Amino acid sequence: MASVTYENVTKRFGEVIAVSNLSIHVEDKEFLVFVGPSGCGKSTALRMLAGLEEITEGNIFIGDRLVNDVAPKDRDIAMVFQSYALYPHMSVFDNMAFGLRLRKTPKQEIERRVREAAGILGIESLLNRKPKELSGGQRQRVAVGRAIVREPNVFLMDEPLSNLDAKLRVQARAEISKLHQRLGTTFIYVTHDQVEAMTMGSRIAVLNSGVLQQVDTPQNLYDYPVNKFVAGFIGSPAMNFFEARLEQRDGTVVIDTEDFVLTIPKEQQDSYRPHVGKAVTFGIRPEDIHDPDFAPPGIKEYKTEARVEVTELMGNEVVVYLDTRSHEFLGRFDPRTKARVGGTIAVAFNLDKMHIFDANTEEAIR
Amino acid sequence: MNMRSRLQDSILSWRDAHLGGFLARLPRQRDKVRGLLLGTRARYGLVFTVLVYVLLIVIGFVYLFPLLFMLITSLKSPGDLLNPMVQWVPSELYVGNYVKAFRVLDYPSTLLSSILVSVVPSVIQTIVCSLVGYGLARYRFPGKHLIFALILATFIIPPQNTIIPQMLTYRQLGLLGTIWAMILPALGGQGFRSAVFILIFYQAFLSLPQVLEEAARLDGASEMTIFARIAVPAAIPAYIVSVIFSTVWYWNETYLTVVFLEGGIQTLPMQLSKFVQAYENLYPPGTVNILDRLNEAVKLSGTFLNILPLLLIYFVLQRWFVESVERTGIAGE
Numbered sequence: 001m002a003s004v005t006y007e008n009v010t011k012r013f014g015e016v017i018a019v020s021n022l023s024i025h026v027e028d029k030e031f032l033v034f035v036g037p038s039g040c041g042k043s044t045a046l047r048m049l050a051g052l053e054e055i056t057e058g059n060i061f062i063g064d065r066l067v068n069d070v071a072p073k074d075r076d077i078a079m080v081f082q083s084y085a086l087y088p089h090m091s092v093f094d095n096m097a098f099g100l101r102l103r104k105t106p107k108q109e110i111e112r113r114v115r116e117a118a119g120i121l122g123i124e125s126l127l128n129r130k131p132k133e134l135s136g137g138q139r140q141r142v143a144v145g146r147a148i149v150r151e152p153n154v155f156l157m158d159e160p161l162s163n164l165d166a167k168l169r170v171q172a173r174a175e176i177s178k179l180h181q182r183l184g185t186t187f188i189y190v191t192h193d194q195v196e197a198m199t200m201g202s203r204i205a206v207l208n209s210g211v212l213q214q215v216d217t218p219q220n221l222y223d224y225p226v227n228k229f230v231a232g233f234i235g236s237p238a239m240n241f242f243e244a245r246l247e248q249r250d251g252t253v254v255i256d257t258e259d260f261v262l263t264i265p266k267e268q269q270d271s272y273r274p275h276v277g278k279a280v281t282f283g284i285r286p287e288d289i290h291d292p293d294f295a296p297p298g299i300k301e302y303k304t305e306a307r308v309e310v311t312e313l314m315g316n317e318v319v320v321y322l323d324t325r326s327h328e329f330l331g332r333f334d335p336r337t338k339a340r341v342g343g344t345i346a347v348a349f350n351l352d353k354m355h356i357f358d359a360n361t362e363e364a365i366r
Numbered sequence: 367m368n369m370r371s372r373l374q375d376s377i378l379s380w381r382d383a384h385l386g387g388f389l390a391r392l393p394r395q396r397d398k399v400r401g402l403l404l405g406t407r408a409r410y411g412l413v414f415t416v417l418v419y420v421l422l423i424v425i426g427f428v429y430l431f432p433l434l435f436m437l438i439t440s441l442k443s444p445g446d447l448l449n450p451m452v453q454w455v456p457s458e459l460y461v462g463n464y465v466k467a468f469r470v471l472d473y474p475s476t477l478l479s480s481i482l483v484s485v486v487p488s489v490i491q492t493i494v495c496s497l498v499g500y501g502l503a504r505y506r507f508p509g510k511h512l513i514f515a516l517i518l519a520t521f522i523i524p525p526q527n528t529i530i531p532q533m534l535t536y537r538q539l540g541l542l543g544t545i546w547a548m549i550l551p552a553l554g555g556q557g558f559r560s561a562v563f564i565l566i567f568y569q570a571f572l573s574l575p576q577v578l579e580e581a582a583r584l585d586g587a588s589e590m591t592i593f594a595r596i597a598v599p600a601a602i603p604a605y606i607v608s609v610i611f612s613t614v615w616y617w618n619e620t621y622l623t624v625v626f627l628e629g630g631i632q633t634l635p636m637q638l639s640k641f642v643q644a645y646e647n648l649y650p651p652g653t654v655n656i657l658d659r660l661n662e663a664v665k666l667s668g669t670f671l672n673i674l675p676l677l678l679i680y681f682v683l684q685r686w687f688v689e690s691v692e693r694t695g696i697a698g699e
Contacts, residue, residue: 052580073586085581089599098595099585150585 002063002153009058033201041210078147079156086131093127117148228362240329259324262302279359288353289331301348440667467667488612491557499567521561543630570604
């Protein structure tokens with residue numbers, strides 16, 4: 001069992017900076033998820049920890065040990081790759097036993113560990129098969145099994161679910177979470193899928209263009225994004241943004257979006273007063289936009305009108321594509337809503353849940 | 367006029383009554399016949415299939431004809447040879463030619479030498495070339511392009527241009543006339559057409575996913591273990607192709623073997639090249655029966671005995687061979 005620490009880690013590929021000055025501490029037994037769009041440096045960060053990429057600057061510690069110059073095999077880590085990387089000519093058993101054999105583990109011990117891992121993953125009946133005779137989901141389990149038998153200090157997973165179909169992915173997600181609880185080992189997981197990150201991670205690190213944006217629990221990340229990127233990346237459908245300006249009218253601070261002007265709730269007036277005159281981005285999540293008839297009671301709401309462009313019935317809700325004159329946005333409405341395509345409807349913004357970002361720095365203003 | 371139109375009507379009604387079904391089906395029948403002849407989306411038509419088969423049979427015949435001619439002539443008795451009526455079917459299966467060719471070639475000992483001179487260097491060449499190909503495919507190092515260019519140069523420059531300095535060097539080293547003159551170059555990656563095999567392995571190892579190597583590295587494998595346990599099993603087709611091609615090329619090679627082995631070792635093709643002389647030593651023309659004089663049948667028996675081992679190897683390995691050639695993307699020589 002071990003913690004992991006990145007200390008001012010930078011990785012350059014020639015001119016390109018893949019990871020820039022990354023500092024993060026992963027607690028022992030924690031499930032940390034690196035999330036971000038393609039090319040944000042999340043895989044590179046993981047691969048540096050695995051020892052598959054050299055570190056340009058900075059230090060990486062596993063536990064108290066500096067591992068910058070430690071060979072991958074001596075770092076006591078196991079990794080599950082996106083493509084699973086099963087050895088095609090070996091049976092499932094041999095794939096799982098390969099690492100143990102190279103470490104000269106006694107035969108009975110290998111047998112015991114492989115059978116045990118196969119039991120946990122439900123792949124006992126597949127042990128004699130070759131990888132090409134397995135389905136995608138089975139291969140993924142074998143790849144996880146190969147990591148389990150090593151009994152490593154840290155588990156690394158590089159988008160292990162991205163090759164599975166949607167249904168299987170949901171199932172495998174839960175299984176990996178269960179596995180984490182059962183093994184009680186540090187997990188570091190890389191994904192571009194924010195749903196995976198939200199559902200699995202005990203903490204999430206959001207990366208963009210090689211720079212760490214925010215590390216926090218899923219709920220905090222969702223409720224208090226530090227900047228516009230995190231706000232837009234976490235949550236599906238994504239947060240709606242309106243270009244706007246903070247202004248003072250009749251002594252109160254308002255947000256002017258050109259299409260509508262909404263007044264900031266009384267309690268928050270003081271925090272926004274110093275920013276009056278600034279260009280800002282007003283953000284609100286689709287679930288915080290309601291049909292006024294079905295808005296939750298007791299919220300501070302601001303009502304405006306919008307045209308309904310498209311509606312998507314999901315059963316438990318309707319995703320409504322709305323249009324004011326110069327802004328398009330999404331709302332998640334109660335299915336009883338009377339919103340009809342082509343019609344105009346009143347919409348209510350829940351101002352308790354609004355976000356305001358500086359338009360230039362994109363940092364959150366609170 | 368009226369009568370004519372009535373007649374027309376009656377003809378039309380008769381046609382509809384008796385031929386209606388057939389005429390209605392006609393377009394469908396036509397489509398069916400067309401499909402049968404010219405093919406449909408699902409299968410080739412008869413015309414195309416027949417054309418392809420004719421073409422394949424003609425090409426096959428061109429390749430098989432010399433072999434067939436050789437085999438049949440070698441089985442003809444002297445009587446059949448002289449009989450203009452016997453063309454393709456000998457009157458008896460006469461193995462006397464083979465008995466003579468067997469003796470003339472000193473078959474057991476030359477066969478063994480041939481195997482030694484072809485199989486040993488080819489196995490060594492394959493192993494060495496696979497290591498070189500692996501290094502070029504999987505590692506980045508300065509001068510790689512230069513090495514590539516030099517390897518290509520060894521392939522492009524004909525061996526005739528380099529054979530004299532090579533021979534002189536081997537002489538100084540005391541290698542001429544021994545099997546070492548074949549083995550040592552192969553060991554140094556300079557066997558017969560080694561460049562081709564290096565490129566085959568380079569290509570084979572290039573297609574090995576990087577991630578397998580990384581997984582093995584995390585599993586604790588050393589560079590050599592990764593090569594032996596991960597890369598080699600993935601490149602088995604390349605190994606099969608390489609061993610077979612290399613063996614055949616070494617086997618058929620007489621130019622280099624004559625120079626380097628200096629007669630110290632007699633291979634089958636070398637012995638075959640002086641077949642007439644060897645025959646006449648064994649069966650002096652003045653002393654033997656006219657039927658025992660050297661004839662085409664005996665010569666072709668010798669030729670057949672020369673290629674027989676290769677044919678046997680090919681028949682045994684052909685399934686893997688064809689598969690491997692397909693997988694490594696090498697079509698023919």
